[in-house]
Each structure stands twice: as C-alpha cells, then as structure tokens.
Amino acid sequence: MNQRLREMRERVRAREHACFRQSSPPDVLTPSSAQNLSWMKRAALLTRMQCEAEKPVIRAGEQLVFMRTVPDVPSYDTPAEWEARFEGGRPHELGPISNICPDWSLVLSQGLLGRKSVALATRARFSADPEAVEFLDCAISTIDAVLDLTARYSSEARRLGRTDLAEILENVPANPPRTFRESLQSLLLLRAVVWLSGHYHVGIGRLDQYLWPYLQADLAAGNLDADGAEELLCEFFICLNKDSDLYPGIQQGDNGQSLMLGGVNRDGNDAVNELTRMVLRAARDVSMIDPKINLRISMKTPLDLLELASELTRQGLGFPQYSNDEVVIPGLVAHGYALEDAHDYTVAACWEYSIPGKAMDIVNIGAVSLPAATDKAIREGLAKGDSFEGILERTREDIFAQVDAVMARSGNIILPPAPYYSVLMNDCLERGSGLSKGATYNNLGIHGACSANAADALAAVKRFVFDKRSMSAAELLEALEADFEGFDDIRRQLKDDAPKVGNNEDGTDTLLARIFEDFADACEKHSDRVGGRIIRPGTGSAMYYVWLARGAPSMKEPVVAATADGRKKGEFFSSSLAPSPGAKVRGPISILQTYGKLNYNRICNGGPITLELSDTVFRDNESIHKVGMLIRSFAQTGCQQLQLNTLNVETLKDARAHPENHRNLIVRVWGWSGYFCELSPEYQDHIIGRHMLG
C-alpha cells in the first residue's frame, strides 16, 4: 500500500470523516402521513429522501467516492403504525430485509438504466395489476433517486476540478462500467444506498467473479496494471470501513459485509482467478475489519492460494473463513437448491449460505439450545431411572419441542416492502413482484447452538453413571442442583476424566452426530419438500454461547444451570463448532477429524469450526505453508466451514485473568511451545509483553 492509502486508512480509523455527518435525518414521517402513503410508497420515499439528504463529500486524492453524511435512518411510520403493520405476523429482527446478498453481477452489467428499462417493460406488461404497477413505480423512483444523488456527486467533482471522477460518475451506476475503477465506484454507491434505506447485513458476494470481467478487460487493454488494480481495491476496502460504525449489529464489526472468493462457477468449473489472489493481498495490506473475507476451497485448491490466505489470517482479524465446496454444494442441493445456484453460493452475513440475487432466505430465525435439551433429558431421565438410551430419546423429544417452539414463535414473518433492494435482485423487477413477497428461495434457518457442551454432558453421564457406574444418578443430580458446591471431586471427574468432543473419539463424536441428526429430523418435519419452504439446520452459535448460559433480554430460550460436563452455572458454552471451553483436546487435527464425522448434507445452514492458532505459528514462510496445509486438511476431513483465529494480546490477557477458559491456549516460548495457563504469572507477563511488541 502506498503512502496515500496508508494516510487514508489512518484518517478512516480516526473517524476523521465523521465531521461531515449531519445531525438529523430527513423527516420522512410527515409527508408519509400527510399524503397517507402506502407502505410500499413510504419505503420508496425513505430511499429517495435519504438520497436527497446526502451531501457529496469528495476529498483530495480520492479515486472512489461516497460516504454517508446522514448517519441515521428515519422512521416513515409512527410506532403505532409500524406495530400495526405486523398484525397477524411478526417482524424479523429489526424489520427491514437483512442478511442476504444482491445479484451484483446483474446490476453492474445492466446498470441502473438497464434495470429501469426492465422495470418499465414489466410495468407495460402488468399495467392492469395495481400492486405490480405500484411496486415498479416505486422501484423506478428509487433508481431515479440514486441517479440524482450520483449527479450531485458528479457536479461536485466538476466544481472541484476532478474531471476524472466526474466522467466516471456520469457513466456509473447508470450504465455498465467501462473500467475496473468504474465497477468499484458503481458497487460502492449501489451498496451504500441499501444501507441508508434501513437494510443491514448487506452481502458483497462473489466479488472476484463479478468484477473479474472488468479487470480482465483493463489488464488486457493495458489501461491498468496489477499494482494499479490492487491500489484501487485497497481504496475500495478502506471505503467499506467508513460507515461501518453506523451499521446495526450486536458488536462493533458484526455488520455482515462479507465477501466470498474462489470456488466454482455456475457450471461447476474452477473459478479462481487473478482477482481472487489480489483481494487476499489487498485485504492483508489494508487489515481493517471490513470486508470480511471468505474463501471457498476444495481438495483441489492450489496450496499457494491457501498460503496467501494464511498470510491474511496472520493479521489476526479472524478471517478468511473457509467453506468446503465439496460439502456445501451437495448440502444445498439436498435442501432444494438447483445445482447451478448451489455452485454460486456465498455467505449471507456471518456464515449462513445464501444464493446471490435469488435467496430471500431468513437464515437465522432462532436457535435450539442443545445444552438445554441434553440437560433436561439428563435431569429428568436420571430422576426417573431411565436407561442411557432413554435419556437420548428424551433429548430427541426436547429438540423436536424446541424446533416446534421456534417455528411457532416465528409464525408468519412479515417483511416490509423493499423497492430499492428489489432492483438489485435477480427477478423481482422481471416478475413485477417486490422482494418482500419472496424470491426464488425463501427458506428458513435455525441453528443448533453450543453442541459440544451438550454432547460432553451426555458422554460424561454415559461413562460415570452407566458404563463405569462410579457415580450414582442421585449423586450427580444433587451435584448439579448444588452447582457443584461441595462436590468438587465429582466436578473434577466430569471435567477432566470424561471424554470430550474434539479428540476424534467415536464415543463422544457419535453422540454429537446423533444430536445433530435429531435436530435435522426436527427441522425436516417442518420442511415442505415439494417446492415449499425448507428449514435449514445449522451449527452456528452467534451470541448464544453467552446468552444460553447467562440469559439476555427478550431471549426465549431457557437459561441452563450447571451441566453434567462439569460446567458451572453461568460459564459460557462452546461457540459454533468448537470443543467445550476448557476441555482438554490434543489439537486441530483431532478437532477436524471429530467435526468431519457430521453429516453436513443434513445440516447445511453453516456455522464454523473455530480454531485458534498462536500468531507465532505464522512466523516464517515455512509455517505459513503448514497453515495452508492445515486448511487443506479441513477439506480433506470433509468438514463444512472453518474459522481460523490468530491469538493476540487481548486473548492472552483474558487467559491471564480467566485461565479456566483458555486451557488449550498454546504459546511459543523458546524452541518450544507451552500451555500459556501453566506458566507462572511473571512468564505470562513476559509473553504478553513480547506479543505486544511483535
């Protein structure tokens, strides 16, 4: 990265651009009420007025422009009106459509004017259908709003003497991009308007696929060289971080600006290209939280690409996240996705699989608390003198009951009209029907959260109460009731002497697989296999590993007290697919082998295996090569999704304060590595000091 970009990144990090932000958003409610506008029209008016309220900001040297100056998204309804909209149903999360990915390829290649002609043609066809006409008119009005906003940016560019910019903005996003730079500019503007219309978790999708034709043409024509292209890409990534503090999310950074690389094209052929590598390099150089990089791999993925990805992992941002095509694609096909569409998958926001432009899937309608299911089954089963099989049967019943409850609660989800988002999708304009009425795929996802603790609890009960008979049912129940107070030895046995998920031992892994089979069966019960809505089970935990342990406002799932895996009340559960916190495991190979035993054809919603590596693992090229091979082992073992984290100082400090949560944390010390928590405090400090320097 050159000096200009480094300075730009520092300015963005310092949030210097926040000074351009206006104090209040436009009043959309007053005209909406005064004209008694329909819901669809209010949604379109919101986009229009938000665009009109934006003030062009062009700073010296910028090659790509647009930043939000209106930080908030105003309401077009009074609270009472908004509530009434969902009568007989309910909103999903905040309401507006979120957590999907537009068809950027289509929109860029047609340009907004192209999209407008499609809308006009459909309008002519459906002129007798008032609902279609209203939707299409509204969609057109949002297109015009974006074009007006672009025109104001281009005038500003002319005023500043930035002819280069003005000429670009006079072409895109109205028309198809003529250059790589234009394609980035078009994308930047088009996606920003999705956010300022109140949508969130807007996917960036398969950027190395849909931008490659523009870059390839530029490179072939000699208009741009690889360095120039990478510079533009770096600037684009920096720009994606400008507004990220305005995005709604559970934590800073949880904004779903996910970008997918690699994999195969719609025909199933290898799709890796020079832009794939360029994105990895640019993301490594920029090293900011956005965009979140995902990489689709298979056993055939060249090692040099995995090594390049490992260099990005080394930056400690927790990405790239890897998906295994050989597992994900068949899983999607098994859940009713056409093969070509499955080939084209991306992630919606965090990890759930989605099809760009074609999926209006709601990938996270709730979670099943797997520890609650096993805990209830264990407590009730032991009290009633069940066999171990009886406890497993109760677990299955509870999982079914929880899925029933999630489905009953989710009931009829009502999505607000989204005229602008519809423009960006594959066939809303074509069909004359808005996105909130559905797209090609309208499935639902439910996650089975905190699975490792659940399986560990079953495994411990099986070992001590049923196999070895060294612990009586009454004793264990009493210990659980007492949160292990006064039962230290029982707790120690449950924690240290019981088999744990993550060690590639068939006993525990079979229990884990069985829990997920039960969960998949429960979801299938609610799926309409014949062209209807499918329920996709997943393996993610999101914040549930905290919430299920400690409770959270508005959480419907029960809080789980002490559990039979030796976990005390209030202690966190495992996150997504990872061994229980504090469980003794040998390392990443056994973890991958454990999770390779799950049947991902049945649990296709996504949810990553989470591995933490010390950043000292990445010290030299040889180590990077090894990390690349470890990623290939992930594909080799038939796992679905992998998140590799690099340990940093914050983790080390947390390990010092809460050693019980970091028993597997390994740090490199000399010609050797050690368990961080077993070092004396002064040595821990020494290592923390070293990491802070490094």
Next chain:
Amino acid sequence: MSVGCVFDIREFTVHDGPGIRTTVFLKGCPLRCNWCHNPEGLSPFSQTLRTVAGERLVGEIYTDEELARIISRQSSILCLGEGGVTFSGGEPLAQAGFLAEVISRLEGVHVILDTSGYAPEGDFRKVVVLCDLIHFDLKLMDPGAHRRFTGVDNAPILRNLAILAELGVPTVIRVPLVPGVTDTMANLEAIAMAANTLVAGSISAAGTGSLVRVDLLPYNKAAGGKYTACGMNFKPLYDESVECRADTSAFDRLSVPIRVC
C-alpha cells in the same frame, strides 16, 4: 505388548520438524539440564501439576498399541501435510523398548526422534534405524561443563552421534543457545567440528553423510515458566538477562549448513 508414560500429545506442532506434525512427549529424562523448559518431563512417573488453571495429572500410561492407534488415525492428514510424528520428551530413548514397538506399528508415517543422544548404544541403534530423521540435541562439547550443566557425561552422546554418521540416518543437530554456557565461541567451534564429521565429503564422514543442518535455538527468558507448577525451583547458573549470541561463523567456515530458529 509394552506400556509407556506420555506427558502430552500435541498436534500441529509447527516447530518440531517438516510438515503437519503431531508430537508425542515421553515422560522421564536422565539429564538435568539447568535450563530445562519441560520440568514435567523429567520424572518417569505420573505427577500432579498445580497451576493457576487448576490441577492436572501429567503422565498417562499407554500401551504401544493404543499410542500407535492414536497416531495412525491421523496418518492420512500427516502424510498429505508432508509431515508425520515427532517423539520428544523428556528423553524418549529412556523408554526405548516401548518407543521401538510404537514406531514398528506405524505404517507410512514419517518419524522424527527428538533426543539428547544420551542412551545405551543398543537402545540408540534399535530406535534410530526405525526413524526417518533425528533431531539430535548437542549442548556442550566440554565434558566437565556438560556434567556441570546437565548432570551427565557427554561421552555416550558423542558416541551415539558417531553412530548416526555410521548408519547414515538423516540428522538435524539442535543447539540450545544458553547465554554464557553453550553460546561461547569455543563451544560453537567444537560443535561445528563435531557436526562436520556428519557432512558428506568431510574427511571423517563415513558413507554418504547424514547431517541435514545445524539449528541454533536462541534462549528465551520464559524457560523456567513451568517449575512452580511442578513444585520445583528454577535456579539458572547463568545470567538470564544476557542476550545469547547466535554466531554462525564457526559453521560457515566449515560450510556446515546452519539455521538460526
């Protein structure tokens, strides 16, 4: 069938040899190196480690079959990852019979022996011929200094090093650089001479030569980190605050391949 005591099995140990490796730490060591960083590997028996994270029993008994099965289950990953298994310690040759039986049960897995070289000749010969690569620790060439800092005589170690040359088993000599103790010019020069006897074409090398390279491992101040947990005291006979010298000139002069880790 034999049994052995293992104090850890760790996967993806990137600094214990080429490729994706799993390292098995065998418990028990005849040496008492003053700078030892694995004090829980010294005693041949199971013991309880008391740490801030709680108590942990260190030292699990495995049959050769059980241990071989754990490694074999990973062999497809280790092989594809251009790696294998490393037996470290403690001193793995202190359990030579057990170790030989474990290795004999492994099929197609690349094996590294990480040894101090201190073992009876018979044990040494029996195991090294089963291995693909030897990581041979060479600490001090002066017999007196060796006795003082490791508690044992270095004659058997030097004899075993010569056996490696004789057998032509590929060997990496690893030198822990301890300030003022092993990093002296005289010691490094003596080590370079010894290493050179394993280099192909050198006057004294037998056969094709077995030295892959010499690794210098600079001292790190956290070496004593685990003593408290083991109920032991760490008493370095050297000044930890002094930076060790990773001087490669003695090796360069003899064209002995050298790497500073």
